[in-house]
Amino acid sequence: MSQSLESGEGPPPDQRAGEYVLGLLRGMERAQFEAEMARDPALARAVAFWEDRLTPLALAAAPAITPPPSLWSAIDAAINPARPMASRRERLAALWNHAGLWRAVGALAIAAALVLVLIRPFNRPAAPPPSMVALLNQGNKPLFTVSLRENGSAQILPLGHVAPPAGKVWELWAVAKGVKPVPIGFLQPGLTRLPAGDIPASLRKPGVLIAVTVEQPGGSPSGAPTMPIVFDGPLSAVQG
Template identity: 30%
Template sequence: MSDWNLSDPEQRHQAAADYVLGLLSGADLTRFEALLSISHEAQRDVQQWREHLNILNDELKPQTPPSSVWKNIARATKPESLWSSLRFWQGTGVGVAAALVVSLSLWLSPASQELDERDIDYVYVIQGSGSQPEWIVNASLNQNKVFVETVQPDVLPNGQVCELWLMVKGQEPVSLGILPKSGINEVVIDPQWRNALQNSPLVITLEKPEGAPNGYQMGPVLARGQWTPVNKSI
């Protein structure tokens, strides 16, 4: 779900289906539940899927599967490890085996994992005037990055923009950039703020199109909030 655009009704509806079926976990689950807590559209999608699945539960008669089904499931969920399989390595040429190791190393590299699992530690939802989500801000301590995802921001007059700030105690406000009109912004955080991040509130200000003058003179404050820790045990 990491690449889904939750402002798109069809993709949000599909995410709601995965949520009802229990297919979401980790950062994906946290991201959708953050949206669900404040979005009437997402709540309606979830309710529609629950009603749809309940109809199936009422109409379909329960069936008792044969014992062989459970044996096959148990066997399939405990497959032999590819790396510990002697027959695999005996039947694989040295060159092919070496190429496979290189391919797996690339597949497991941090750069590729970033697209699927962003190691999210904290989340903050920026709400609009109608209590609808406008942006979702995710923080990764492992990557020293903040990801700002556009949901459905209000249109501001005169080309004005919203700017995101990290309020580190005893320091000047740290600008995390102008909030995007679409897509996802990726902001690198100075490692020195890493330990202070969880206790540093976020502030959203209204600025001219070029952002705050000198990078720190903040405009009118529109919103202020705290990070919500992501439960990694989900």
């Protein structure tokens, strides 16, 4: 991952837009950039500039290949509401492949997460305040807040719309100096709750790093991280 460039301010927006269009922002970095682009018209313009200007390179570097007739049939079936699809299986496949569906599911999930976040404080008796908190940052961008209660349970909330790469999970680690990282659970794109006991008491200390890596579903089989940290932050005690 690109820790080395993320200290300080990072590359200027035009260059980040260029990296995005080149396809160099992956996973979290890409999701985060796309969220930023949706809010920032100047960044969207920078992306459009690169998309348009780099097109000749894409065209020059690839041959033209005649697609099989089945390719058009599949597209035609998907856009033609009048014509029943050949089979239930095909219809399901088309629905499954339908990016709009996934965007809708994603949007609903975000809306649901927001509702949870916004409504919870009002209709619940005040939860005990956290004893320790951490802000999980990628570079200098905060992505999640971690609140740790006295009893060891934890709650992790996203600050924006981020998700692990398709087919992968985020695994959470507690990292103390000189000790092997300890797996403490999985981070969900929405709200994550870790029951008391998931984080060993010896690691519920200020300065212990809460870190996230991208792993295969089920987590790292060895119990040790197999990938670099994508984002992290140290625990700090809350002055009570």
